[in-house]
Structures are given as C-alpha cells and as structure tokens.
Amino acid sequence: MTAAPTAPDRPLALVTGASSGIGAASARRLAADGYRVVCAARRQERIEVLAAEIGGTALACDVTDAGQVAALAAAVGPSLDLLVNNAGLALGMEPVAEADLDSWQTMYAVNVLGAAAVTKAVLPALVQAHGQIIVMTSTAADLPYEGGAGYCGAKAAERAMTGALRLELYDTDVRIAEICPGMVRTDEFAVNRFDGDATRAAKVYEGVTAPLTAEDVADCVGWVAGRPHHVNIDRLTVRPRAQAAQHKVHRVVG
Template identity: 60%
Template sequence: MSRPIAVVTGASSGIGRATARALADSGFEVVCAARRTERIEALAAEIGGRAVTCDVTRPEDVAALAAAAGGEVAVLVANAGGAIGSEPVAAADLAEWRMMYDTNVLGVAASIQALLPALVAGHGVIVTVGSVAGMVAYEGGAGYCGVKAAVHSLMMALRLELWDQPVRVCEIDPGMVASDEFALVRFHGDEAKAAAVYAGVREPLTQEDVAACIAFAATCPDHVNIDQLVVRPRAQAAAHKVFREDG
C-alpha cells in the first residue's frame, strides 16, 4: 500500500531534517527538498523517502519539485528559510534582507503555488515554520522579524482564500530553538556569537521539539485546522524575556 506524500523544503538540516524524520515515523513518504544534494540523499535513504535538489528561490527548481511530488500531496512543510545578520536598521546589509525575503517569503509562496493543485487533490495540509520574531520585533532583528511577519500575513490571507477548499493551513511559530545551524548562519559562522544566544538557558527547544509540533498539526483529523501554534521553551516567557541561570 502506498504511503501519503509529504514534501519538506529545507530538509538538509535543522527543523526541516527533524521534520522529515518525524513525518516518516508517522507513515508518510517524505520528499526531502533542499539545495545540498548529498545531505538530502543521505536523509532520504535513512527514512525511505526521496531526495529532490531544490532551491526555492529558483522557479525551475520549484516546478521540478512539484512534478516529482506527483498529483496528490498530503503535506507540504514550507520550511526553507533562515536568518542572516543582526545589525540595527541603520547599518543593515539590505542585500541580506533581500536574500531572507527571497527564501523565507517568496520561496514559501512559490512552493505553495506550485504544490497547491496536488494539495487540493490530496485533501492536504500546508504547514509553514514561522517564528515568534514575526510577532514581536527586537533590536537588531528588523530584517528577520519583517520576513517572518510577512509569512504570518501570507498564511492568514491563504487561510481566508482557501476557506472552501479541502486544504488546511497551519503556522508553527517557535521561540528559542537550539538547532544545528540557525544561529551559526545568522552570525556568519561566528561560533562565539552563536553560542551566546543560548548561554545560561538550561533547555531551549530542540529541532525535534518543533518537528513534533509540525507532525501533530499535519496528522490532526481532516476537519481540524491548527491556525497558529506558538511554542517556546519554558525558560522563555516572551521573545525578549529569557531566564538564564548565569544571570
């Protein structure tokens, strides 16, 4: 018996990779999509899925991903994205902002557009990985907060637009997650700055914690829509208020 198809973008690391594993454990055949071919091929072999090399900022890649996924898709996890830079607005590198917008917003929209017919056919669910950064801005975060706020608006509009279609629209908004690459990429490989983000926080979220939330949203009964799920570690009362044991 064939397994329902789930597509995960940004599956080569972090939350995307953990989500591919969680959905495979839930019985899906996972199409693992990302730019780093070697990584997704290894992941697909591990979980019995398929690998599709895909840069979500390239229309031809997104079209090829939709073709590879087939005519019926049960789950799309539009996860590809990330943060770059932490400078204040006055000193921000706007090229980095464009890169974030291209991936986090336009890449999400392109993935949804390309796969929507198959999601309608499969009575599927669209899950985006947002962030609490899209809900409350902070110093040095204008670029990243802006793109995640845009994703939130995209999903709210999509939910209204698809109200009469057999497709669920879900947004998962994590707080502090100690994933394997997120902070390191944001700080351009500066390991000390990346480590400082989590300093003194006993238990930030793991990428597996977020993947479990995504799998939950994806496997709810067909009539149940998780519009928005905000998940933070217990130590983080708000985006700006984190308990650190070292003071």
C-alpha cells in the first residue's frame, strides 16, 4: 500500500466506500474542489480507475479488517484535513420474525464498527490538521420501518457514535458533521440489499420521477466541507422532493 502523495498547498481528504455510488461521486466532487483525495474501498480495480480519473490515490481497505484499517491510516500519514466515512450497506428487508441475523451483524460491522475503526485510526491526523469528519448515515436512522429493523438500527447506532464523537472532540478544533440522505438511486445500493435481484430493487424507486442521485449527495458533502472553519453542520438531511418523509413518497402510477 503506497502512501498518499504530498502537496502542502492542497488539503487531503479520505473517502471510504469510494468504489461506487455516493463514495465515488464524493471523491470526484472533492477533487474538483481542490482536495487531494485518497479513495479507499475493497475493490482495488475500481478505486484505481477512479483515482486515475481525479488525480487521487487508491488504497484498498476493508473497514472491518483491523490490519487493513491500520495500514490505511499509516498510508494517509500524520495530517488529514477531511474524512468522509461513507462505507456502508443495507442487506435484506425481512421482518424481525424472519431476520437473517448474519446480515444484521454484517450491517453493524460495516456501518458502525467500520466507521468507528477508521475514525479512531486517523483521528490523530485529523486533530493535527484541525480537520473535519463527515459521516454518511441515512434517514433510516430517524425512525424504524417495516423490514428495516437491522439497517435502521445500524444507522441509528452510527448516528449515536457521531453525536458522541462531537461531544468528545469539542475542544480539539475538529468539526463533526452527519449527512442523512433519503431516497437515493445508485447502481448498486438496492440491488445489493436484495441480493442481486434487480427487479425487486427497481420497485423501490417505482413511480418516483426523480429520486436523489449520488451526485446530489456529493454536492452536500462539498458544501458541508466548504463551510468556514468556525461553522459546523451538525446534521444535514437531504431527500428528493417526492419524499416528504421516510414513509411518505409520491409515486406516479399508470
């Protein structure tokens, strides 16, 4: 694993889960905003293509693997301006009575423990740079819905970690922000949730004329990161206009 390139005149950002979707879009947005971007994800070939496109660095990392997280922190180096904790996933929509608890453990391991592990590993570098942490949670953290107990629980725990971190770091000059997307249509999120069933995944967005895109959320990342240093955006919720609440979505039928 090679170290992130040095360029003192440009801030350094680390984006986890950068191989697709919101992570990849956020890496592109931050690069356009002048950041040197470290693109971290499990799929090496994907992040290498992205890093080449944006002039960044590709560092393969499974956030649930302690050794890989330690290597990622070592490669990032002693100073980091921005961490975007984006790595995450949803698996299944079974009711609790039929829950696949292995999937629940995977969701918790990636969304919560993975975000905590990466944060812990690079925190000294963030403190050194008076940096910022952006955690990508979800409106699923707001309240439960049928079939969402596992994912809602994981995202609520990730939110709790973010809030505790903000209190714990209040005197370090490190900003802590949470971005909570609602309905976002990406190439992989819903397909992965339904174990590759593209037809079932498509029904999530059926009749919704304009769900959010990954670029919409990346725009929020860029905006939050670009606020003056004394300004902290505690939590930013972003939904498509058609989604009035987690359970209230306007769908055009026929």
